[in-house]
Amino acid sequence: MRADSIAILGAGSWGTALALAAQRNGHKVTLWGHDAAHMAAMAASRRNQRYLPDTELPPGLALTADLDRAVADADLLLLVVPSHAFKRTLQRLKPLLRDPAAPIAWATKGLDADSGELLHHSVAAELSPSTPMAVLSGPTFAREVAAGLPTAITLAASDPAYAERLTRLFHGTGFRVYTSTDMIGVQLGGAVKNVLAIAAGISDGLGFGANSRAALITRGLAEMMRLGLALGGQRETLMGLSGVGDLVLTCTDNQSRNRRLGIALGSGQALPAALADIGQEVEGVAAAREVHRLAGRHGVEMPIAEQVYHVLHQGMAPLDAVHNLLRREPKAEHAD
Ligand SMILES: NC(=O)C1=CN([C@@H]2O[C@H](COP(=O)(O)OP(=O)(O)OC[C@H]3O[C@@H](n4cnc5c(N)ncnc54)[C@H](O)[C@@H]3O)[C@@H](O)[C@H]2O)C=CC1
Numbered sequence: 001m002r003a004d005s006i007a008i009l010g011a012g013s014w015g016t017a018l019a020l021a022a023q024r025n026g027h028k029v030t031l032w033g034h035d036a037a038h039m040a041a042m043a044a045s046r047r048n049q050r051y052l053p054d055t056e057l058p059p060g061l062a063l064t065a066d067l068d069r070a071v072a073d074a075d076l077l078l079l080v081v082p083s084h085a086f087k088r089t090l091q092r093l094k095p096l097l098r099d100p101a102a103p104i105a106w107a108t109k110g111l112d113a114d115s116g117e118l119l120h121h122s123v124a125a126e127l128s129p130s131t132p133m134a135v136l137s138g139p140t141f142a143r144e145v146a147a148g149l150p151t152a153i154t155l156a157a158s159d160p161a162y163a164e165r166l167t168r169l170f171h172g173t174g175f176r177v178y179t180s181t182d183m184i185g186v187q188l189g190g191a192v193k194n195v196l197a198i199a200a201g202i203s204d205g206l207g208f209g210a211n212s213r214a215a216l217i218t219r220g221l222a223e224m225m226r227l228g229l230a231l232g233g234q235r236e237t238l239m240g241l242s243g244v245g246d247l248v249l250t251c252t253d254n255q256s257r258n259r260r261l262g263i264a265l266g267s268g269q270a271l272p273a274a275l276a277d278i279g280q281e282v283e284g285v286a287a288a289r290e291v292h293r294l295a296g297r298h299g300v301e302m303p304i305a306e307q308v309y310h311v312l313h314q315g316m317a318p319l320d321a322v323h324n325l326l327r328r329e330p331k332a333e334h335a336d
């Protein structure tokens with residue numbers, strides 16, 4: 001069977017790790033990045049020194065800053081740009097597509113910065129509502145995937161044949177792909193968990209203990225579930241890899257940039273300095289604002305996410321946000 005050729009658009013840590021995963025399965029992979037100087041440095045050193053320095057890039061992995069070239073050679077396209085660049089990348093892509101009905105996949109976790117909606121709305125608006133779509137999301141730190149450590153991920157797709165092709169591309173001994181048809185639940189989990197990982201980090205940064213962290217994860221899951229169900233996602237999805245799986249991962253391990261941001265804020269560092277120290281995308285900052293808007297629009301109560309929004313976007317002190325949560329009236333655990 002002929003190997004597929006894929007263009008991975010976005011040369012940060014996650015795009016690079018996914019390129020390595022597809023390359024290991026024998027596919028032809030082109031990795032595109034928007035920063036020509038960064039791509040030239042990667043080509044010279046055969047490493048992504050800035051975003052994934054530990055892993056050498058195999059000789060067959062093509063690197064380019066030329067979007068036209070990346071797209072021209074590819075059977076499949078996977079966007080792994082940060083959410084703030086998602087819509088703009090679709091706009092750049094549109095005139096380059098030979099087939100206007102070409103399928104689009106993404107592994108970006110976040111919401112559209114203008115509308116606050118899930119990213120499949122952006123694909124429908126910028127390309128076509130009938131574009132076959134797929135999203136990859138789950139508990140997957142880039143460094144571990146790049147190192148080939150065993151990892152499982154969910155692939156939600158609108159079309160079974162497209163799901164099968166993408167699964168074949170990425171599924172391997174160290175990378176298990178589980179399929180789903182719940183595009184809403186899978187995207188929602190990936191966006192909300194980043195906000196909750198900031199909350200867990202704040203708690204740890206303030207010096208609270210394991211009890212607080214477990215309470216935040218569990219009550220955070222209840223919030224994710226309420227919003228996910230209100231948007232039309234499925235409970236099973238949110239109880240799976242892309243929901244609780246990714247939530248636990250990012251709330252508990254310091255590889256998570258969102259968790260590290262929370263720790264810095266809880267320890268007293270100011271937001272701009274904490275972001276500068278991390279030096280990579282921290283999707284939960286924008287997601288906190290978008291989740292606040294989305295929850296408001298759907299009348300969904302999300303007290304933890306709401307306090308994270310106040311800390312990040314309204315200048316509230318982390319300890320005041322905690323007091324706001326703890327001062328709430330008692331309620332039934334399963335009143336949701
Ligand atoms: N790093 C990880 O472990 C994982 C990341 N993700 C998601 O992948 C997405 C990408 O994040 P990372 O690769 O981690 O970020 P990163 O911080 O490692 O790299 C960001 C990349 O985005 C590029 N970029 C910035 N502005 C851009 C623009 N306007 N157009 C095109 N590219 C632009 C940068 O040049 C850089 O290559 C995020 O939505 C993130 O949540 C998902 C799963 C795992």
Ligand SMILES: O=C(CO)COP(=O)(O)O
Nearest residue numbers: 138139140141256257258
């Ligand atoms: O999404 C991720 C792992 O699944 C990466 O998390 P951070 O963006 O918090 O580093």
